[in-house]
Amino acid sequence: MNELTTLPGQPASRALFLDRDGVINHDAGYTSHKDQFTFIDGIFDLCRAAVAAGYKLIVVTNQAGIGRGYYTEQDFLELTDWMRQQFVDMGCDITEVFHCPFHPLHGQGIYKQESENRKPNPGMLLTAARKYAIDMAASVMVGDKDSDMEAAQRAGVGTRCHYIAYGGNESHSAFATHTIHALPDAVAFL
Numbered sequence: 001m002n003e004l005t006t007l008p009g010q011p012a013s014r015a016l017f018l019d020r021d022g023v024i025n026h027d028a029g030y031t032s033h034k035d036q037f038t039f040i041d042g043i044f045d046l047c048r049a050a051v052a053a054g055y056k057l058i059v060v061t062n063q064a065g066i067g068r069g070y071y072t073e074q075d076f077l078e079l080t081d082w083m084r085q086q087f088v089d090m091g092c093d094i095t096e097v098f099h100c101p102f103h104p105l106h107g108q109g110i111y112k113q114e115s116e117n118r119k120p121n122p123g124m125l126l127t128a129a130r131k132y133a134i135d136m137a138a139s140v141m142v143g144d145k146d147s148d149m150e151a152a153q154r155a156g157v158g159t160r161c162h163y164i165a166y167g168g169n170e171s172h173s174a175f176a177t178h179t180i181h182a183l184p185d186a187v188a189f190l
C-alpha cells in the first residue's frame with residue numbers, strides 16, 4: 001500500500017513550496033539576522049492566496065552558511081521564529097520550514113558532507129510529502145535558482161515557477177514549468 005495514501009474522506013493536501021533566500025527575502029548573501037531580512041514584494045499576497053486555496057506553505061531552504069560557520073543553527077532558528085511570526089501576522093501561517101545546513105566541500109566538521117536534503121537533491125521536499133501526505137503532482141514550487149526547480153522536478157512537484165526578478169540575470173531553468181517576474185504571478189498557477 002502506498003504510504004502516501006490518505007484515509008477515506010481525507011483528501012491529500014497540496015503545498016506551495018517556497019525557497020527562502022531570493023523568494024521570501026532579498027538574497028543579501030548568507031542572511032542570518034532579522035536586521036538583514038527584507039521581504040520581497042508580493043510574497044504575502046501570494047501566500048495568502050495559496051492558503052485561501054487550501055495549500056500548505058512549506059519552506060525548503062539550503063543553509064550552507066551554517067556549515068560554513070558563518071552563523072549557527074541557533075541563529076537560523078531564531079531568525080526562522082521571527083520570520084514565521086511575520087507570516088502569522090500577515091494571515092498566512094507557514095506549516096514547516098525545512099533547512100539543510102550541509103555543504104559537501106565548504107562545510108566544517110560534521111557539516112562537510114553530501115546530503116540528500118541539499119537542493120538540487122529532493123530530500124526536504126520528499127520528507128514534507130511523507131509527513132503531510134502531499135499530492136506532489138498538484139503542488140507548486142517557487143524558487144529563484146535552477147537547483148530549486150531541479151529539486152522540485154525530482155520530487156514530483158507538478159508546477160515549478162522560476163522566479164526571476166525584473167533585472168535579474170538568471171536564465172530560464174529547463175526544470176521549470178513557468179517563469180515569473182513578480183511573485184503574485186504565481187497565483188495564476190494555484
Ligand SMILES: [Mg+2]
Binds near residue numbers: 027143
Ligand atoms: Mg534562493
